Amino acid sequence: MEKMSFAISLERGKHLDLQSFAGKWKGTSRVWFEPDVLADESPIEGTIESILEGRFLLHRYATQFKDREVEGVYMIGFDLQSNQFQVAWVDSFHMSTAIMFSKGNANDHDFEVLGSFSDHQQPPQYWGWRTDMHFEKEELIIVAYMISPTGQSQIATEIRYHRTT
Template sequence: MAVSKKLLALAGSWQGINRLWLDPSKPAQESAGTAVFQPVAQNKFATLNYTWAYKNQSQAGLLLFGQEGEQVDAAWVDSWHMQHAMMHCTGEIQSDGGITVLGSYAAPPGPDWGWRLTIQPLSDAQFKFIMHNITPEGEAMLAVEAIYSRQP
């Protein structure tokens, strides 16, 4: 297991804007955000630690992932989105060198919903972290888009 060179190039500290959509038909709620991308365990895994805010309250999250060939395994936590649970995700490497992973969460009394996380490298100086909420019927709705630029 090893992290791709394209993602390893993201190692470092980042700052950006986090956009949250609670209702896809309404404007996003924006907040400043930070991220630290760090290879771990001899570049076999990587972490993306990030911060953002909701209603002026600080929030934080962590994505830990590694890849075996084209398959990616990940664990995701977020102080607002996941509260006290950890989401286990699987996915694949994208053609742009990024990753996309998919997990699910309980939504009682109905069926589980899906959650898709994507890290999309834009350049050595910028990347996107995107989250989609997925209905039980398979409809994906943009929930979060964070665009980060490398800190000097």
């Protein structure tokens, strides 16, 4: 199968699909550390902008966890060679000084990527982190699930955004 060019993808492929996330957003951020126990719910504001002629999206957001200010940045792309979404994520709360890289296969429905992080123990155990982005009616919903080293999944964060522009 012939690989799609960037120009065609921007016209009718995944790069066009990514553009639908661009805009200014406000909403609610929720965090869980254990199943069914909401640790925090706070307002969130974010921007998602198309960068580098539509090749990538840059998602910047600001929220808080309890009284602590939290900032984060996602760079989101779709690699035409591997046919995968790719994300680099940093923030001032979950990631400390690390960058989490995630990737996920293209599908016709939602945007979903999977990354991992170490618990910094000796020997380290690796936890998975799955992020889903999708529209539900007029909301952009970004949900992340933490996956234990044994494969158990639980919701970790949820952002429910409404477009402001």
